[in-house]
Amino acid sequence: MLKANIYVTLKNGVLDPQGEAVKKSLKILDFGQVNQVRIGKFIEVWLESRDQAAAIKELEEMSDKLLANPVIEDYRVEIVEVNQS
Amino acid sequence: MRFGVVVFPGSNCDRDCYHVIKEVMEEPVEYIWHKEKSLSGFDALILPGGFSYGDYLRTGAIARFSPIMPAVMDFAQAGGLVLGICNGFQILLEAGLLPGAMLRNSSLKFICQPVFLKIQRNDTPFSNKFKSMQVVKIPIAHGEGNYYCDPRTLQEMKDNGQILFTYCSADGEETMEYNPNGSLANIAGIMNGKGNVLGMMPHPERYSEDILGGRDGFNIFASMINWLKGVG
Numbered sequence: 001m002l003k004a005n006i007y008v009t010l011k012n013g014v015l016d017p018q019g020e021a022v023k024k025s026l027k028i029l030d031f032g033q034v035n036q037v038r039i040g041k042f043i044e045v046w047l048e049s050r051d052q053a054a055a056i057k058e059l060e061e062m063s064d065k066l067l068a069n070p071v072i073e074d075y076r077v078e079i080v081e082v083n084q085s
Numbered sequence: 086m087r088f089g090v091v092v093f094p095g096s097n098c099d100r101d102c103y104h105v106i107k108e109v110m111e112e113p114v115e116y117i118w119h120k121e122k123s124l125s126g127f128d129a130l131i132l133p134g135g136f137s138y139g140d141y142l143r144t145g146a147i148a149r150f151s152p153i154m155p156a157v158m159d160f161a162q163a164g165g166l167v168l169g170i171c172n173g174f175q176i177l178l179e180a181g182l183l184p185g186a187m188l189r190n191s192s193l194k195f196i197c198q199p200v201f202l203k204i205q206r207n208d209t210p211f212s213n214k215f216k217s218m219q220v221v222k223i224p225i226a227h228g229e230g231n232y233y234c235d236p237r238t239l240q241e242m243k244d245n246g247q248i249l250f251t252y253c254s255a256d257g258e259e260t261m262e263y264n265p266n267g268s269l270a271n272i273a274g275i276m277n278g279k280g281n282v283l284g285m286m287p288h289p290e291r292y293s294e295d296i297l298g299g300r301d302g303f304n305i306f307a308s309m310i311n312w313l314k315g316v317g
Contacts, residue, residue, distance in 0.1 A: 014233060017189045017267070066150070069143055069179065071186040072233060 002047045002055050003081040008068045009040035052079050086313050088114040089127040093148045098134035101290040109293050110306050119151040128313050129166040132173030144229050145175035166210050166309055167282045171227055174284030183277055183284045185234030191267025195228040200265055202273050203253045206246055210312035211283045214304040220257045221301035223287040230286040232268035250274035
C-alpha cells in the first residue's frame with residue numbers, strides 16, 4: 001500500500017483572507033517578525049497500489065480533477081510511505 | 086415553458102426558487118434530483134443556493150460531479166438558459182461553465198444583507214426587463230462570494246460584456262466601499278461568452294414579492310420568461 005501527501009496551496013497573487021487574519025493574530029501575540037501567512041490544505045490519500053509512478057500519475061489526475069482548483073490553487077504530490085507487507 | 090430546479094444534497098433555496106416560478110411567475114416548474122441523468126422538455130434550469138455537500142473541499146466542488154451535471158452541461162452547450170444562484174454560481178464555476186473561482190469573503194464573515202447592484206446590460210436573457218445601468222436592491226447571503234479570476238480572463242469578460250451585475254452604492258457608485266465581499270471588479274454576477282449561462286451571488290428568489298421587502302429580483306425571472314417567449 002502507498003500513502004501520499006498532497007499539498008494544496010493558493011497560487012501566488014491570489015489573496016488569502018484567512019492567512020491575512022492569522023497574520024494579524026500572530027502580530028497581536030507579539031510575533032513581530034511575521035510578514036506573511038498563507039493557508040492551504042494538506043490531504044492524505046492511501047492507495048491500494050505498489051507502483052509509485054502509476055500512483056503519482058493517478059494522484060495528479062485526482063488533484064487536477066477534484067482536489068485542487070487550478071484557477072486559484074497549485075498542488076504538490078509526494079509518496080511518503082511504502083508498506084511492503 | 087418549463088423550468089427545472091436542480092436539487093443537490095444540501096441545497097436550501099430550491100423551494101424558494103420553485104415557489105417564485107410557480108406562484109409568482111405562474112409558470113410550470115419541476116424539481117430535478119441531482120441523481121437524475123437526463124433532462125428533457127426544460128426551457129430553463131435553476132441551480133439554487135445552499136451548501137451542497139456541506140461545502141466540503143471547496144464550495145460546489147463535489148456537486149459539480151453529481152450525476153445530473155453532464156446533462157446540465159449539454160443543456161448549457163445547446164444554448165439552454167441556466168441560472169446559478171449563490172451556491173449554484175459556485176457549482177457553475179467549478180464545472181467550468183463560467184470562468185473564475187470563489188475565495189472566502191475578504192472580511193472572513195458570512196454576510197447576509199440586502200445590497201445594491203448595477204445592471205450593466207439590459208440586452209440579455211436575464212436582464213431585459215431592467216433599464217441599462219439601473220440600480221437594484223437584492224440580498225446576498227454567503228461566506229464565499231469573493232470572485233476571482235486572472236487578469237486576462239477579467240479583460241476578456243469585460244470585452245465580451247460578460248459582467249452583468251456589479252456591487253454599488255444606492256447611487257450606482259461602484260467602489261470597494263460598496264463591495265461586500267472583496268470580489269474582483271465588484272463582480273456580483275457574470276455570464277458565459279454566449280450569454281445563456283448566468284451565475285450570481287445575490288438571491289433574486291428572496292426578493293421577488295413585496296411581502297419579502299422588495300421585488301427587484303422578480304425582473305430576473307421575468308426577463309428569462311420574456312426571452313423564452315421570444316419577446317426579449
